[in-house]
Amino acid sequence: MIPLVVQPNRPEDERRSDAGFTLLEVLVAVAILAAVVSVVPRSLVSARTSIGHSRAWLEARLVAEEVLAGELRSGRMRPGAFSGVVRGHRWRVVVAPAAVADAPPSNGRVLLEARLNVEISASRVLAVDRLLVGGGQ
Template identity: 90%
Template sequence: MIPYAVHPSRPEGERRPDAGFTLLEVLVAVAILAAVISVVPRSLVSARTSIGHSRAWLEARLVAEEVLAAELRNGRIRPGAFSGAVRGHRWRVVVVPAAVADAQPSNGRVLLEARLSVEVSASRVLAVDRLLVGGSQ
């Protein structure tokens, strides 16, 4: 009979230097890698879409500011409805006298409420409300 060979004992959990990964460890690593790879492209697409929406809202806001600045510069602010288009964005402004109890025109000037709507896309509109000083007629 051949005597039983006794290996020197190792602390538990320590691997042999020539030991590799088990099949289970490789499968877990591949599953984690697959999950990460599937999330990253969706995140990039979502971020790109958000940037596009932000750009459209910013352009609409700049159009609104440009329209209001042009109206203020020309001094043509009067009650009524006006519309137009700037850089591909359609806009409409409705100007009415402000609903203030003591609104008495002085020197032909009156406080006006202006609601400016700028089309961001086919289904979205940016609305800007302002109080302005303008002519009473």
Template identity: 45%
Template sequence: MIARAISAGTDLARRFARRRRVRSTGGFLLLEALVAVGIMAFILSVLPSGVIIARKSVQTSANVVGARLVAEAVLTNEFSGTDLTVGTNGGTLDGYEWATVVRPNEALREAFPSRQWQPFDVIVQVLVPNGPKVTLETIRLGRER
């Protein structure tokens, strides 16, 4: 009799275990669904700010590249000849403000004296809208006007 009660209890336990397994594989729990919705809400709230920051970064990079091209164009156009004027100059090109500084390079002049050519420091600065200042520095050989 005890053996029957034990086997009946074991059979009953097996039936309940089967029912629990069948019920637990039927779908998501409410808690799982709430966690998934919470994660999606967090991702969707962070995503727009990341896109805005990326757009600003791309715009700043484009402005810096444009300023660099303007600086090279000014260097090519303003200083294409051999006659250089000591002093400052400025202007606007493609919406970028630029300024140049030309000054004699005394250290090179003393190290390499020449009657025909003189070394000059040439600095071109271009202002980037809402960004850094792009500076291009070089040394040119020329004659002072």
């Protein structure tokens, strides 16, 4: 035999309040959801832009290292201005005798100051300063 469960008599208003959410609870949930949905896409776009900028700076840094290594390898480092294009990045280097080099050059070698600029975009430039040993003439 199945026992009968008898529920106490409750007024109908009391049963309805337990049945679902109030309008205020739904509005609060929608407001929170709207705030989260508006913040997340902006964060993703910002992160993606930051990654793109980092990639561009890294490529410019690699171009600068490649140009300086090429000039050092060639052994023709001398005072003057040089420019070119490597992997789509324009570069320009100005080489001058270093201000600290007051001593006369030995064996035709002097301390040179090189300022290398690599163009990242129309408005951004990576500048690298180096001291190098090169020919005085």
